[in-house]
Amino acid sequence: MTSISARAGFCLLAIFTSAAAPAPTAHRFRIVIQDLAFGAAPAGIRVGDTVEWDNQDILVHSVTAQDQSFDADVKPGAKVSFTMHRAGVIRYLCKYHPGMQGILNVGE
Amino acid sequence: MIRRFAAVLALALAVAPAAAKEEKLNDAQIAHIAYTAGQIDIQAANLALAKSHDNMVRGFAQEMVRDHTAVNDKALALVKKLGVTPEANPVSASLTEAADKKRSQLNHLDGAAFDRAYVENEVAYHKTVNGALSKTLIPDASDPELKQLLETGLKLFEQHQEHAEHVAAMMH
Numbered sequence: 001m002t003s004i005s006a007r008a009g010f011c012l013l014a015i016f017t018s019a020a021a022p023a024p025t026a027h028r029f030r031i032v033i034q035d036l037a038f039g040a041a042p043a044g045i046r047v048g049d050t051v052e053w054d055n056q057d058i059l060v061h062s063v064t065a066q067d068q069s070f071d072a073d074v075k076p077g078a079k080v081s082f083t084m085h086r087a088g089v090i091r092y093l094c095k096y097h098p099g100m101q102g103i104l105n106v107g108e
Numbered sequence: 109m110i111r112r113f114a115a116v117l118a119l120a121l122a123v124a125p126a127a128a129k130e131e132k133l134n135d136a137q138i139a140h141i142a143y144t145a146g147q148i149d150i151q152a153a154n155l156a157l158a159k160s161h162d163n164m165v166r167g168f169a170q171e172m173v174r175d176h177t178a179v180n181d182k183a184l185a186l187v188k189k190l191g192v193t194p195e196a197n198p199v200s201a202s203l204t205e206a207a208d209k210k211r212s213q214l215n216h217l218d219g220a221a222f223d224r225a226y227v228e229n230e231v232a233y234h235k236t237v238n239g240a241l242s243k244t245l246i247p248d249a250s251d252p253e254l255k256q257l258l259e260t261g262l263k264l265f266e267q268h269q270e271h272a273e274h275v276a277a278m279m280h
Contacts, residue, residue, distance in 0.1 A: 036263045058182045059175055059264065076178070096171055099267045 038102035052081035136195035146176040148207040234269035
């Protein structure tokens with residue numbers, strides 16, 4: 001009986017603890033592409049967050065990760081977004097204009 | 109009218125400098141020159157796409173068509189907005205004449221000889237246009253939006269020049 005009560009108490013505690021500390025909310029970060037350059041990398045990106053690139057330039061660009069974790073063209077006036085699935089430094093560039101380069105620092 | 113720009117272009121494109129005069133270019137002339145320069149590179153790229161089988165050369169040519177078309181479309185929209193009618197001038201005429209000659213020469217080449225000549229011309233052409241943009245067209249432009257578009261063009265064409273130099277280096 002004591003054992004059952006203890007287990008029930010533990011379960012309630014676990015449920016309460018779980019409800020009190022929800023999983024971290026995923027955030028959305030925005031990088032503007034303008035004048036043949038990627039905007040500054042936002043700080044605080046974590047695994048599960050989404051990064052959106054907003055192409056306000058007059059040219060078609062791409063956001064192409066050097067580790068091949070993402071790659072997409074983005075037309076003028078369009079946006080493209082990717083969710084970050086691993087922590088670390090991710091270097092990316094525009095494959096059409098390789099002088100355009102950026103770095104994302106993704107935390108755990 | 110042509111001033112420093114003619115000196116730059118004459119040197120690299122064998123444009124006769126006789127027409128050069130000491131007058132500043134106006135925005136209508138600058139717009140015409142910039143648009144013409146873009147069209148010339150699009151025509152050269154279309155020739156490359158028709159003749160070359162080299163993936164690297166074709167990729168570069170596709171980039172030239174895509175980017176110069178975008179910039180020229182933007183230029184057309186801008187002059188319309190500003191109510192400026194691009195004005196034909198001796199610099200544009202010289203550019204077109206020199207480009208026609210070069211395209212004719214390229215048209216007589218095939219295979220690797222064509223690829224090399226096309227890419228080498230792209231390096232020289234972008235170098236020349238970039239010099240003209242930075243030394244004359246941008247400083248002479250009066251309208252801030254036109255100046256801004258030319259500055260964007262310069263940034264882009266510098267990347268094209270680097271890309272062309274990279275392709276040329278890969279061929280040797």
